[in-house]
Amino acid sequence: MKQMLQYLKAYKKESVIAPLFKMLEASFELLVPIVMANIIDVGIQNGDKSYIWRMCALMIGLGVLGLVCSLTAQYFAAKAAMGFGTALRKALFGHINSLSYNELDQIGTPTLITRMTSDVNQAQTGVNMMLRLFLRSPFIVIGAVMMAFTISAKLTIIFLIAVPLIGLAIYLIMRITVPIYKKVQSILDQIVLHTRENYVGARVVRAFSREKDETEQFNEISGSLKDTQLYAGKISALMNPVTYVMVNIAILCILWFGGWQVQIGSVSQGEIVALVNYMNQILLALVALANLIVAVTRALACAIRINEVFQVNSSMEEGTKEGTKESGKSRVAFDHVTFTYGGAQEASLMDISFFAMPGETIGIIGGTGSGKSTLVNLIPRFYDATEGSVTVDGQDVKTYTFQHLREKIGVVPQKAVLFLGTIRSNLQWRKKDAKESELWKALQIAQAEEVVKKKQKGLDEKVETGGRNFSGGQRQRLTIARALVGEPDILILDDSASALDFATDAALRRSIKENTKKATVFLVSQRAATVKNADQILVLDDGKLVGKGTHEELLKNCNVYKEICMSQFSSQEVAQL
Numbered sequence: 001m002k003q004m005l006q007y008l009k010a011y012k013k014e015s016v017i018a019p020l021f022k023m024l025e026a027s028f029e030l031l032v033p034i035v036m037a038n039i040i041d042v043g044i045q046n047g048d049k050s051y052i053w054r055m056c057a058l059m060i061g062l063g064v065l066g067l068v069c070s071l072t073a074q075y076f077a078a079k080a081a082m083g084f085g086t087a088l089r090k091a092l093f094g095h096i097n098s099l100s101y102n103e104l105d106q107i108g109t110p111t112l113i114t115r116m117t118s119d120v121n122q123a124q125t126g127v128n129m130m131l132r133l134f135l136r137s138p139f140i141v142i143g144a145v146m147m148a149f150t151i152s153a154k155l156t157i158i159f160l161i162a163v164p165l166i167g168l169a170i171y172l173i174m175r176i177t178v179p180i181y182k183k184v185q186s187i188l189d190q191i192v193l194h195t196r197e198n199y200v201g202a203r204v205v206r207a208f209s210r211e212k213d214e215t216e217q218f219n220e221i222s223g224s225l226k227d228t229q230l231y232a233g234k235i236s237a238l239m240n241p242v243t244y245v246m247v248n249i250a251i252l253c254i255l256w257f258g259g260w261q262v263q264i265g266s267v268s269q270g271e272i273v274a275l276v277n278y279m280n281q282i283l284l285a286l287v288a289l290a291n292l293i294v295a296v297t298r299a300l301a302c303a304i305r306i307n308e309v310f311q312v313n314s315s316m317e318e319g320t321k322e323g324t325k326e327s328g329k330s331r332v333a334f335d336h337v338t339f340t341y342g343g344a345q346e347a348s349l350m351d352i353s354f355f356a357m358p359g360e361t362i363g364i365i366g367g368t369g370s371g372k373s374t375l376v377n378l379i380p381r382f383y384d385a386t387e388g389s390v391t392v393d394g395q396d397v398k399t400y401t402f403q404h405l406r407e408k409i410g411v412v413p414q415k416a417v418l419f420l421g422t423i424r425s426n427l428q429w430r431k432k433d434a435k436e437s438e439l440w441k442a443l444q445i446a447q448a449e450e451v452v453k454k455k456q457k458g459l460d461e462k463v464e465t466g467g468r469n470f471s472g473g474q475r476q477r478l479t480i481a482r483a484l485v486g487e488p489d490i491l492i493l494d495d496s497a498s499a500l501d502f503a504t505d506a507a508l509r510r511s512i513k514e515n516t517k518k519a520t521v522f523l524v525s526q527r528a529a530t531v532k533n534a535d536q537i538l539v540l541d542d543g544k545l546v547g548k549g550t551h552e553e554l555l556k557n558c559n560v561y562k563e564i565c566m567s568q569f570s571s572q573e574v575a576q577l
């Protein structure tokens with residue numbers, strides 16, 4: 001909670017003004033029954049019309065003042081709560097971005113989305129209500145009891161019995177509903193998970209005619225959300241009848257016992273009306289307090305979920321060096337590298353050693369799940385090696401600042417993702433100030449020149465979220481171009497040509513070789529044809545490096561490589577390769 005409150009720091013003034021004005025409003029509200037009593041006891045009893053008019057004007061004045069105070073409080077509370085929400089959202093977004101893949105894998109994207117959106121909103125609502133009602137409701141309850149005491153000490157006994165009983169009833173109802181509201185938030189997580197999976201894989205769902213099953217599954221989760229909320233709602237709905245019955249019994253008691261007091265002349269008729277008003281004010285204040293407690297408990301549950309994310313620290317410590325380039329040194333070197341994913345039982349890479357010189361092309365081949373992507377992910381430090389070391393330009397990757405390390409590397413991930421914007425804005429991700437000529441050069445190398453030229457607005461053509469207005473092959477070429485802008489020292493193509501036809505794939509490799517002579521290129525592929533011309537081919541099998549050398553060398557001495565080639569070409573073709 002303390003950690004959460006730091007986001008209100010910039011709104012100290014607003015956080016004080018809002019409750020103060022709410023208390024001022026409450027003070028005016030507490031005066032109204034007294035004025036009312038005077039109208040009855042003095043104005044009506046003496047038939048003094050001008051007194052009645054004056055008192056009515058006073059009541060209107062109190063109402064207007066109360067409204068002004070309430071609006072002022074509302075304004076400052078909203079300002080503080082919005083500011084709190086914005087600061088919290090910013091901090092959470094920054095923190096999530098600072099986490100390494102290891103932590104992101106473990107927390108999971110759907111729950112991060114719920115925490116970033118719905119949970120932050122709930123926390124913001126909690127702060128808003130807290131600022132407005134935290135002091136006001138108890139102030140009204142205590143104030144009304146004290147005002148009743150000034151009218152009649154004897155009749156105040158009814159208040160002293162009724163208030164704790166109403167409070168107890170509200171507490172019992174809330175004891176059941178509050179845990180249910182906490183459960184609602186975790187069901188929302190499941191809804192986000194299901195929706196996301198369904199929308200991302202919409203085509204697959206349709207291809208397998210799974211719409212009905214998916215809809216049924218979704219209905220089941222949203223039905224459980226509905227049932228849970230309905231249950232909480234039904235119990236909460238008891239709040240009004242139960243409390244109103246209790247208050248009305250209390251009012252009956254005031255009228256009954258008050259009637260006797262009026263007869264013996266110790267209390268006036270106007271004062272009885274004032275006491276009834278105070279009882280009603282107490283009821284409303286207690287119901288508002290109950291709503292406040294529900295909102296604050298919900299906000300607290302959300303704050304705990306947000307805090308859980310803040311408490312996850314990146315397992316990666318950023319280095320401080322910029323790095324230098326020494327000639328004659330390997331550009332990338334793996335020294336006895338072993339890597340195990342967080343929570344996994346077995347290592348995905350075992351004792352991998354190799355080095356790559358500037359200008360070399362390294363092919364990485366192996367079956368599905370053999371560890372190819374995992375290997376290249378260690379170079380830009382998406383993950384850290386569990387054992388051994390990875391060096392870039394002779395320096396351990398852990399010693400670099402993230403910016404300097406990643407500036408050296410152009411990555412084309414397996415899944416071609418573009419971002420909302422234009423082709424130009426997407427291509428400028430590695431180099432913000434890249435000139436038009438640089439962009440076209442990258443597009444030309446990536447065989448994407450035609451793709452852009454065919455678009456009406458060229459480089460300024462709009463890219464929809466995820467690049468959904470481009471075909472799979474077009475997206476792949478554009479992501480390759482994006483990685484080439486700024487001429488990286490290391491280029492990683494993680495199965496990035498899978499959606500390209502063989503001719504384009506071959507043209508792409510040729511073009512990369514000719515145009516990026518100084519760069520070290522990592523070509524990850526399951527196709528032997530893609531890696532066969534590489535200067536060095538690494539063959540992975542179940543996380544182990546089972547072969548290292550040129551195509552010819554591997555054909556002679558690496559059975560796994562030979563098997564891969566045989567499975568993709570006839571023996572005659574293999575002999576000619």
Ligand SMILES: Nc1ncnc2c1ncn2[C@@H]1O[C@H](COP(=O)(O)OP(=O)(O)OP(=O)(O)O)[C@@H](O)[C@H]1O
Binds near residue numbers: 369372374375414
């Ligand atoms: N985020 C992850 N968390 C846990 N295990 C993972 C994760 N990513 C990959 N793995 C496991 O690590 C192993 C190697 O996966 P990797 O993605 O490196 O294989 P790959 O050779 O690139 O496969 P493919 O050619 O199918 O892309 C697999 O057994 C996989 O299940």
